[in-house]
Amino acid sequence: MDCPDCGDDRTRVIDTETSADGTAVRRRRECQRCSFRFTTYERPEWDSLQVKKRDGRIEPFDRSKLRAGVERAVEKRDVPDDAVSRLLDDVETALQDRETRIVASTLVGELVSERLRDVDRVAYIRFVSVYKAFSEPEEFLQELDAVLDEEVDGFEPATRPDSDP
Numbered sequence: 001m002d003c004p005d006c007g008d009d010r011t012r013v014i015d016t017e018t019s020a021d022g023t024a025v026r027r028r029r030e031c032q033r034c035s036f037r038f039t040t041y042e043r044p045e046w047d048s049l050q051v052k053k054r055d056g057r058i059e060p061f062d063r064s065k066l067r068a069g070v071e072r073a074v075e076k077r078d079v080p081d082d083a084v085s086r087l088l089d090d091v092e093t094a095l096q097d098r099e100t101r102i103v104a105s106t107l108v109g110e111l112v113s114e115r116l117r118d119v120d121r122v123a124y125i126r127f128v129s130v131y132k133a134f135s136e137p138e139e140f141l142q143e144l145d146a147v148l149d150e151e152v153d154g155f156e157p158a159t160r161p162d163s164d165p
Contacts, residue, residue, distance in 0.1 A: 001029060001040060003031035003033065003034060003036055003038070004036070004038055005031060005034055005036035005038075006031060006033055006034040006036065008031055008032070008033040008034065010031070010032040010033060011029045011030065011031050011032065012029065012030055012032060013027050013028070013029055014028045014029060014030050014037070015027070015028040016028075019041075023043060024041050024042060024043045025041070025042040026039060026040075026041055027039065027040045027041075027042070048060055048061065048101070049061035049092075049095055049096060049101060049103065050101055050102045050103070051102075051103055051104075051105050051108060052102050052103065052104050052105065053105050054105060054106070058102060061092075061095065061103075061108075063088060063092060066088060066091070066108065066112065067084065067088055069112070069127070069130070070084055070087060070088065070112060070116065070123075070127070071084060072126070072130075073116060073123040073124070073126040073127035073130075074116075074119075074120060074123040077120050077122060077123050078120075079119060079120050079123060083119055087112070087115045087116065087119060090111075090115055091108065091111045091112055091115065094111055095107075095108065095111070109128075109131040112127065112131070113127055113128050113131060117147075121147050124147065125143060125144060125147060128143055129143070
C-alpha cells in the first residue's frame with residue numbers, strides 16, 4: 001500500500017478492526033518514511049457481478065467488453081444503437097437478478113444470443129459463430145439451417161415458399 005502523502009510503498013499496519021456489521025476490515029497504517037497515518041478499508045468484491053471464464057479465471061463483469069462483442073456482430077447491419085443498449089440492459093438485469101454473483105461466461109453468451117436472435121438474425125449468426133467457437137463449416141451450417149427453419153416456420157401455410165397455392 002502506497003502512502004497517500006509521500007507515495008512511498010513502505011507502510012505498516014498499526015491496528016486492524018472488523019466493522020460492526022462484519023462486512024469490512026478497517027486498517028490503520030503508518031508510512032515508515034514520513035510517519036503519515038491513514039486508514040484503509042477492505043471489502044469483498046462480491047457485491048459486483050463476476051464472470052467465470054471457460055479456463056476457470058474469474059473476472060469482473062465488463063459491460064463495455066460485452067458491448068464491443070455485440071457491436072461487432074451488428075456491424076454494418078440496420079440495428080439502432082438503442083436496440084443494442086436495450087439488449088445489454090436486459091442481459092445485465094437478468095444476470096443481476098440471479099442469486100449468485102459469479103456467472104458462467106457461457107450463460108452470458110446464451111443470454112446475449114437469445115436476445116440478439118430477436119433483434120437481427122445475421123448478427124445472431126455472427127455472434128454465435130464466435131461465442132460457440134465453430135471449428136468446422138458444418139457447425140456453422142447447422143446453426144444457419146436452424147435459423148432458416150425458424151424463419152420458414154414463421155410463415156402461414158398459404159404463404160410458405162415451399163407450399164402449393
